[in-house]
Amino acid sequence: MIRAMAEKFPYKLWKLFVPICIGIAIYLLPKPEMIDPKGWKLLGIFVATIIGIVLKPLPMAAISLIGMLACVVTNTLKLTEEALLGFGSPIVWLVVFIFFIARGFIKTKLGHRIAYNFVALLGKRTLGLGYGIILTELVMGPAIPSNSARAGGIIYPIVKSIAETLGSRPEDGTARKLGSFLTLVAFQGNLIVSSMFLTAMAANPMAQAIAAKQGVYFSWGDWFIAALVPGICSIIAVPLVLYLVYPPKLKKLPQAVSIAQKNLRDMGSMSLQEWTMTAVFLIMIAVWVIGENYGIPTTSAGLFGVCVLLLTGILSWKDILAEHEAWSTVIWLSILIMMSGFLEKFGLTAWFSQAIGDIFKGYHSLIGLYGLAIVYFYSHYFFASNTAHIGAMYGAFLAVALMTGAPPVISALLLGFFSSLFSSMTHYSTGSAPIYFGMGYVQVSEWWMYGLVVSIVNIAIWLGIGYLWWSFLGLM
Amino acid sequence: MIRAMAEKFPYKLWKLFVPICIGIAIYLLPKPEMIDPKGWKLLGIFVATIIGIVLKPLPMAAISLIGMLACVVTNTLKLTEEALLGFGSPIVWLVVFIFFIARGFIKTKLGHRIAYNFVALLGKRTLGLGYGIILTELVMGPAIPSNSARAGGIIYPIVKSIAETLGSRPEDGTARKLGSFLTLVAFQGNLIVSSMFLTAMAANPMAQAIAAKQGVYFSWGDWFIAALVPGICSIIAVPLVLYLVYPPKLKKLPQAVSIAQKNLRDMGSMSLQEWTMTAVFLIMIAVWVIGENYGIPTTSAGLFGVCVLLLTGILSWKDILAEHEAWSTVIWLSILIMMSGFLEKFGLTAWFSQAIGDIFKGYHSLIGLYGLAIVYFYSHYFFASNTAHIGAMYGAFLAVALMTGAPPVISALLLGFFSSLFSSMTHYSTGSAPIYFGMGYVQVSEWWMYGLVVSIVNIAIWLGIGYLWWSFLGLM
Numbered sequence: 045m046i047r048a049m050a051e052k053f054p055y056k057l058w059k060l061f062v063p064i065c066i067g068i069a070i071y072l073l074p075k076p077e078m079i080d081p082k083g084w085k086l087l088g089i090f091v092a093t094i095i096g097i098v099l100k101p102l103p104m105a106a107i108s109l110i111g112m113l114a115c116v117v118t119n120t121l122k123l124t125e126e127a128l129l130g131f132g133s134p135i136v137w138l139v140v141f142i143f144f145i146a147r148g149f150i151k152t153k154l155g156h157r158i159a160y161n162f163v164a165l166l167g168k169r170t171l172g173l174g175y176g177i178i179l180t181e182l183v184m185g186p187a188i189p190s191n192s193a194r195a196g197g198i199i200y201p202i203v204k205s206i207a208e209t210l211g212s213r214p215e216d217g218t219a220r221k222l223g224s225f226l227t228l229v230a231f232q233g234n235l236i237v238s239s240m241f242l243t244a245m246a247a248n249p250m251a252q253a254i255a256a257k258q259g260v261y262f263s264w265g266d267w268f269i270a271a272l273v274p275g276i277c278s279i280i281a282v283p284l285v286l287y288l289v290y291p292p293k294l295k296k297l298p299q300a301v302s303i304a305q306k307n308l309r310d311m312g313s314m315s316l317q318e319w320t321m322t323a324v325f326l327i328m329i330a331v332w333v334i335g336e337n338y339g340i341p342t343t344s345a346g347l348f349g350v351c352v353l354l355l356t357g358i359l360s361w362k363d364i365l366a367e368h369e370a371w372s373t374v375i376w377l378s379i380l381i382m383m384s385g386f387l388e389k390f391g392l393t394a395w396f397s398q399a400i401g402d403i404f405k406g407y408h409s410l411i412g413l414y415g416l417a418i419v420y421f422y423s424h425y426f427f428a429s430n431t432a433h434i435g436a437m438y439g440a441f442l443a444v445a446l447m448t449g450a451p452p453v454i455s456a457l458l459l460g461f462f463s464s465l466f467s468s469m470t471h472y473s474t475g476s477a478p479i480y481f482g483m484g485y486v487q488v489s490e491w492w493m494y495g496l497v498v499s500i501v502n503i504a505i506w507l508g509i510g511y512l513w514w515s516f517l518g519l520m
Numbered sequence: 521m522i523r524a525m526a527e528k529f530p531y532k533l534w535k536l537f538v539p540i541c542i543g544i545a546i547y548l549l550p551k552p553e554m555i556d557p558k559g560w561k562l563l564g565i566f567v568a569t570i571i572g573i574v575l576k577p578l579p580m581a582a583i584s585l586i587g588m589l590a591c592v593v594t595n596t597l598k599l600t601e602e603a604l605l606g607f608g609s610p611i612v613w614l615v616v617f618i619f620f621i622a623r624g625f626i627k628t629k630l631g632h633r634i635a636y637n638f639v640a641l642l643g644k645r646t647l648g649l650g651y652g653i654i655l656t657e658l659v660m661g662p663a664i665p666s667n668s669a670r671a672g673g674i675i676y677p678i679v680k681s682i683a684e685t686l687g688s689r690p691e692d693g694t695a696r697k698l699g700s701f702l703t704l705v706a707f708q709g710n711l712i713v714s715s716m717f718l719t720a721m722a723a724n725p726m727a728q729a730i731a732a733k734q735g736v737y738f739s740w741g742d743w744f745i746a747a748l749v750p751g752i753c754s755i756i757a758v759p760l761v762l763y764l765v766y767p768p769k770l771k772k773l774p775q776a777v778s779i780a781q782k783n784l785r786d787m788g789s790m791s792l793q794e795w796t797m798t799a800v801f802l803i804m805i806a807v808w809v810i811g812e813n814y815g816i817p818t819t820s821a822g823l824f825g826v827c828v829l830l831l832t833g834i835l836s837w838k839d840i841l842a843e844h845e846a847w848s849t850v851i852w853l854s855i856l857i858m859m860s861g862f863l864e865k866f867g868l869t870a871w872f873s874q875a876i877g878d879i880f881k882g883y884h885s886l887i888g889l890y891g892l893a894i895v896y897f898y899s900h901y902f903f904a905s906n907t908a909h910i911g912a913m914y915g916a917f918l919a920v921a922l923m924t925g926a927p928p929v930i931s932a933l934l935l936g937f938f939s940s941l942f943s944s945m946t947h948y949s950t951g952s953a954p955i956y957f958g959m960g961y962v963q964v965s966e967w968w969m970y971g972l973v974v975s976i977v978n979i980a981i982w983l984g985i986g987y988l989w990w991s992f993l994g995l996m
Contacts, residue, residue: 103837106830113827124610126818132608134600316605341600344592351589354582357530361579365848368841374850519806 056420058099067114073258076395083390085120085442090426097376098488105372108379119385130382134343135192135429135475136374141346142196142479143370147363148353152317154325155205160304160311163205167300169213170222170292174283177203177226179231182279184329185244190342191430191464193332193409194244195234197325198411200479203230206460206483209307210300214484223485225292229283231468232498236282238464240275246342247431254439257457258446262453270457274506274511277350278465290494300480310314320356324349369482374376377428380472384428388436396423399441404444410520414507416441417458421503424466430474434463454519458506464500465502477504543568543590552871556741556815557742557964559866561596566902574964582853597862604606606858610819611668611951612850617822618672618955621800623839624829628793630901631681635781637785638682643776646698646768653679653702654709658755660805661713661720665907666818667940668951669808670720671710673801673822676955679706685783685959686776690960699961701768702742705759707944707956712758714749715941721940722818723907727808730915734922738929746933749989751981754941761977765954768933796832797815800825845958847902848971853904856948860904864912873898873916880920886996888924889984891915893934895945900942906950910939930995934982941978945971 071088075081093111097104115121130136151154166176181199187285188194207213207223238245242252242264252262266362314322353359387393393490400419404412420441427433438459445455467473471481471491481491514520547564551557569587572914573580591597606612625631642652657675683689683699691700695838714721718728718740728738790798806820829835840846864868876895896917903909914935921931943949947957947967957967990996 054836060831102830106827106837106840109823110827110831113823116823122817123820123823128610128613128819129605129608131613134604137604137607176694242873307536341598344599345587345590345606347589349601351582351586354578360530361582361848364582366846371841371847372837 047391055101056103058098062099063092063096065325066095076399078391078398079395079493083387083392085118085388086115086383086390087392089114089118089120090387091155093383094425095159095379098408098487098492100488103372104488105375108376109422111383112379115383119353127379127382128279130378131374133378133381136378136381137189137476138192138343138346139196139373139377139475139482140370141343141350142200143193143367143373143376143482144350144359144364145197145328145346145353146201147367148321148358149201149207150208151320151363152315152358152480153311154314154318154321155201156209157308157311157314158202159205159209162202163300163304167297167304170225170295170297171283171287173206173297174233174287175279176225177197177230177298178237178279178283181233181237184459186241187243188329188331188332189243189246189248190475191234191238191245192479193328193342193345194237195230195476196479197328197332197349198482199234201228203227203480205485207483209304210294210297212294212485214473219485223483224490225286225290227480227483227485228286228290228491228494228498231476232282232286234476234480235464235467235474236275236502239461240268240271242288245430246336247434247463248460249437250431251434251460253462254434255442257506258439258442258456260442260446260456262457266453267457267460270454270517270519271461274461274510275296277505277509278502281321281501281505282498283498285497286494289497290490296459311382317356318357320352324352332444349420351386353376369484373478373482377472377478381428381432384426384432387426387433388491390428393436394440399439401440401444401447405447407448407449409445409449413445413450413455413458415461416445417507418503419464420459421462421499424473425469428472428474430463430467433466438463451520456515457519458510461506465499465506468498468502529570531577533577535575536572538575539568542571544842552875554867554871554874556866558596558861559868561594562591562859562866563868565594565596565978566593569856569859570845572900575965575970577788579727579848580964583850584852586856587859589860590823601956602862603855603858603894603981606854606861609854609857610817610855613788613957614666614668614819614822615672615849615853615951615954616846617819617826618668618676619843619849619958620840621673621804621822621829622677622798623843624800624825624834625677626684627839628791628834629787630790630794630797630799631677632685632792633787633794635681635685636772636784636905638678639686639773639776639780640784643686643773643780646701646771646773647759647763649682649773650702650705650709650763651755652868654713654755656757657706657709657713657802658716661812662717663719664808665719665722665724665812666808666951667710667721668955669804669818670713670982671706671952672955673804673808673825675710676952676959679703679956680959682793683959685780686770686773688770688961695961696907697769699959701762701766703956703959703961704762704766704967704970707952708758708762709755709980710952711940711943712751712754712978713951715937716744716747721906722812723910723939727910727914727936727939729934730877730910731918731936734915734918734932735993736918736922736928736932738933743933743936745993746930746990746995747937748938750986753981753985754978757977757981760975761973762970765973766966787940793832794835796828796834800828810908845960849954849958852955853948857904857908860902860908861916863902864908868902868910870916873913873920877916877923881923883924885921885925885927889931889934892921893938894979896935897938897942897975898945901946904950906939906943914939922981927996930990930993933995934986937982941975941982944978946958 067088075084096107116123121127166172211217212222242248328345469479543564551560572583592599597603642648688694688698720725804821947953
């Protein structure tokens with residue numbers, strides 16, 4: 045009877061019960077005194093939701109809704125005053141608007157035109173394409189302070205168009221030909237570039253400001269010089285590592301260059317719609333470059349882009365409704381951002397920072413700093429935003445590092461670099477993650493596994509080669 | 521050249537420019553001193569958005585996004601801290617969850633079963649079906665204090681199933697056969713029932729509390745007795761009027777009863793999925809009936825329902841993504857609720873109440889009360905929630921009415937009754953409006969036109985027959 049009922053379910057029941065049991069187990073662990081009882085419940089629900097997302101008895105958005113329901117029925121969060129507020133999160137709507145705008149790129153064929161040009165230039169090998177994508181990121185990094193805008197507004201439509209143009213699609217078994225590899229290279233490249241310039245990620249200046257409050261000062265140039273060598277090493281190493289552990293099935297693209305050149309000739313000159321799309325694109329970039337100075341949020345540029353595409357008829361509302369990935373993202377990303385925000389609010393992060401501080405206080409400065417940095421890095425599993433993570437933990441961890449006698453400037457910078465690199469592991473880590481994840485070329489389990497691999501590579505480079513470079517610079 | 525470009529647009533350009541010009545014209549009118557300059561800009565944008573929604577150069581959700589962009593670029597609202605917050609509105613998510621749950625009703629065929637039973641009982645004439653729907657509302661009215669929950673969770677899936685079962689669909693030209701008429705009857709019936717019991721609409725007790733602060737007291741029974749006669753007259757008259765001005769093409773349903781009976785026999789006994797759906801349904805009703813006492817928001821019951829349907833596999837995430845009307849509603853309803861909220865915040869309503877108060881202060885008490893009530897009624901064009909409207913204007917209007925010497929209790933009650941009836945005019949007026957509108961059987965222009973007709977009928981009944989009844993009761 046039970047087996048008969050269980051077979052009616054659209055998923056294996058253990059995939060549902062394992063997360064629930066783990067969530068309850070966490071809740072039953074002794075609660076540290078300084079944490080709000082609601083926070084302890086929320087930790088259990090958050091971990092259960094994440095495990096549910098990875099085991100995937102149901103699609104991610106459904107699991108997130110169930111996680112939200114769990115918050116409400118356990119009296120952890122109030123639905124109307126607390127839980128629903130996540131749906132107003134600006135990063136969610138930036139991601140959603142960018143999904144829509146990318147559809148405009150593809151529909152007008154501007155995306156294909158850019159992709160063909162890209163392939164015509166660099167398309168002999170898949171690895172070359174990967175490096176080309178990161179180089180494009182690198183050129184824009186200093187000027188566009190939102191990693192989500194850079195990834196989503198510019199690189200993502202290009203990557204999507206390249207993959208589709210060369211016959212790799214998420215739905216028909218051709219994902220691994222090209223698209224999966226390019227997705228992860230573009231995503232990880234986005235994070236490395238974000239860590240290399242003070243102005244390449246929106247929250248980097250926040251780290252700078254928090255450090256300054258503790259009497260540690262560094263400039264744009266200090267950041268850039270210190271990040272230069274480990275950054276270049278990461279840019280070289282990470283695509284290579286992904287190429288080895290997660291290889292594209294198409295490694296060489298012998299005819300790609302000539303096909304791309306032929307297709308470019310066939311396309312002829314730009315259409316009015318392509319020019320419109322280009323104009324929207326350039327205005328959005330302009331807002332992302334200079335908007336920060338005028339207090340214009342990155343999401344506004346996205347809203348502007350979507351409205352122009354609707355007004356000019358480049359996108360119809362039907363096109364927008366058909367962007368199912370965007371609508372799923374509204375649900376799951378809002379809920380994860382909301383939960384992660386309340387974990388901080390309920391004192392989880394403060395408790396965690398203090399506990400970690402107690403552990404590392406007594407150690408030698410370098411061990412202390414490196415230990416802190418690694419814990420800081422991996423605690424990003426619990427965050428859905430770089431800004432939130434920096435706001436919650438950067439100050440506390442820097443203070444502990446300074447107490448152990450670690451060199452101040454490099455302590456502040458290292459935690460700053462890691463404040464972008466730590467997003468490598470999950471598909472909800474920072475704005476660019478759900479965008480690339482939403483392309484559908486990479487499964488959740490793959491995203492997490494290769495994200496973990498990349499995190500180890502990055503940590504080794506930044507703590508190893510970084511050490512040599514910073515010693516050479518006289519910073520350590 | 522311009523004509524050639526204009527032809528490329530997916531709509532007639534005047535439909536875009538008329539609302540923009542009206543919006544600018546309102547902005548250029550002399551601003552009353554007490555209003556925040558931002559509020560005056562917002563009024564222009566709000567009116568332009570509404571006119572845009574009615575003229576419909578683009579679908580409603582697209583127009584709403586453009587309205588939100590207008591708020592941002594004119595520096596009227598900040599995107600991230602103000603405009604996006606509307607997406608966390610509980611009523612929006614109640615509506616969205618209810619769209620999903622209705623899909624479960626239809627998918628499990630429970631909706632069809634209930635519809636067949638309904639038709640077997642009352643299905644000889646379309647008008648009879650309409651009255652049957654309102655009677656069902658009437659039975660539940662005293663017990664379910666959320667008009668959205670009652671309409672969306674219970675009546676809406678039944679109406680949708682009846683219309684589809686009897687061959688009337690929004691998309692294939694058969695809307696006017698049956699569905700359009702039943703939609704408006706169900707919607708207007710929902711409002712009349714909401715006005716008849718203190719506990720039939722969530723904000724009615726709020727009116728009671730505001731009145732009590734001004735020293736005017738009335739009980740559940742006072743409300744019910746005073747509403748009884750005009751309420752019954754409205755219940756009889758409104759479907760008849762709609763039947764005359766917006767007639768269903770199918771007036772008699774000669775075979776409907778026998779078809780329904782045959783189909784019920786063919787369906788056999790309830791499936792496991794139907795029983796699950798029934799259980800979800802009953803639990804939701806239970807929460808809506810008693811939840812108010814325990815502070816459980818109506819939206820929570822909706823979230824619960826959606827999660828159960830997902831967990832039991834009755835709904836897949838694909839079903840939910842395919843509910844395009846729900847996703848459009850997320851956009852347009854959130855934005856309209858947000859704008860309407862800020863109109864109040866920026867002092868528009870306070871100014872309006874004061875200006876109206878000045879006009880009516882000198883009049884004879886009955887003329888004053890009736891004038892105030894009518895202005896109160898039609899000002900709901902500017903509101904997307906009964907609660908917001910009551911909160912913003914009920915107290916001020918009641919105070920003016922008392923100043924003119926109008927009978928206190930009936931003044932408080934009349935404004936209370938109108939606090940539900942005034943939602944008849946627009947498709948964003950109260951939670952049940954977007955739900956029924958979302959069925960797609962009624963065009964925006966029809967909704968507004970027949971809404972206006974019904975508003976006149978209701979005002980005539982409540983001020984005319986109401987006067988006689990209240991005089992008879994000794995209240996006037």
